[in-house]
Amino acid sequence: MAPLLLLLLLLSFSSSLSANKFTVGDQKGWNPGVNYTIWTNKHKPFYVGDWLVFYYQSGTADVVQVDETAYEKCDASNPIRNYSKGRSYAFELNETKHYYFICSYGYCYQGMKLAINAQKLPPPSPPPSHPSSATLFSAAAAIFSSAAALVVLRLV
Numbered sequence: 001m002a003p004l005l006l007l008l009l010l011l012s013f014s015s016s017l018s019a020n021k022f023t024v025g026d027q028k029g030w031n032p033g034v035n036y037t038i039w040t041n042k043h044k045p046f047y048v049g050d051w052l053v054f055y056y057q058s059g060t061a062d063v064v065q066v067d068e069t070a071y072e073k074c075d076a077s078n079p080i081r082n083y084s085k086g087r088s089y090a091f092e093l094n095e096t097k098h099y100y101f102i103c104s105y106g107y108c109y110q111g112m113k114l115a116i117n118a119q120k121l122p123p124p125s126p127p128p129s130h131p132s133s134a135t136l137f138s139a140a141a142a143i144f145s146s147a148a149a150l151v152v153l154r155l156v
């Protein structure tokens with residue numbers, strides 16, 4: 001029992017620390033006809049250190065990182081980065097900022113565009129507070145007085 005408990009503790013500890021890997025679009029991947037606003041709302045918040053993995057059909061789709069204006073306009077003419085090789089692309093959200101991705105094949109207008117806000121990792125939760133000495137004192141006093149009451153009862 002004890003080793004299992006330890007394992008569970010370790011697992012929950014490591015999963016809260018390690019970065020998450022998100023498959024963009026889940027099983028639908030990076031494809032036309034998926035509403036990525038809905039996908040983002042389902043999976044947010046995103047934190048610095050998380051990874052996005054795009055699975056796409058090479059030759060009919062690509063992953064173009066753009067700025068906000070280009071994202072709004074579906075304009076792929078001035079990309080920050082452009083990924084079109086292979087069938088998948090893994091991208092690390094390595095900075096605290098907004099990231100924008102579109103597809104340059106015309107599907108962006110139907111929603112094949114992704115806006116991600118990478119947030120700072122939340123601070124670790126504060127350690128459990130120790131009982132104050134006043135609490136300890138009143139607890140001790142309560143025990144002492146009930147013991148004294150018992151003694152008094154015995155004597156009567």
Ligand SMILES: *[C@@H]1O[C@H](CO)[C@@H](O)[C@H](O)[C@H]1NC(C)=O
Pocket residue numbers: 064076077079082083084104
């Ligand atoms: C992306 O790169 C490929 C290969 O270099 C190029 O053919 C394509 O035009 C580029 N697309 C964009 C939107 O820059």
Ligand SMILES: *[C@@H]1O[C@H](CO)[C@@H](O)[C@H](O)[C@H]1NC(C)=O
Pocket residue numbers: 094095
């Ligand atoms: C984040 O990754 C990009 C692309 O690899 C790189 O240009 C940039 O310098 C990185 N930023 C940090 C803070 O590591």
Ligand SMILES: *[C@@H]1O[C@H](CO)[C@@H](O)[C@H](O)[C@H]1NC(C)=O
Pocket residue numbers: 035036037038109110111
């Ligand atoms: C995606 O879904 C959001 C929220 O339901 C909606 O506001 C938006 O218009 C949709 N986008 C497209 C391209 O259908």
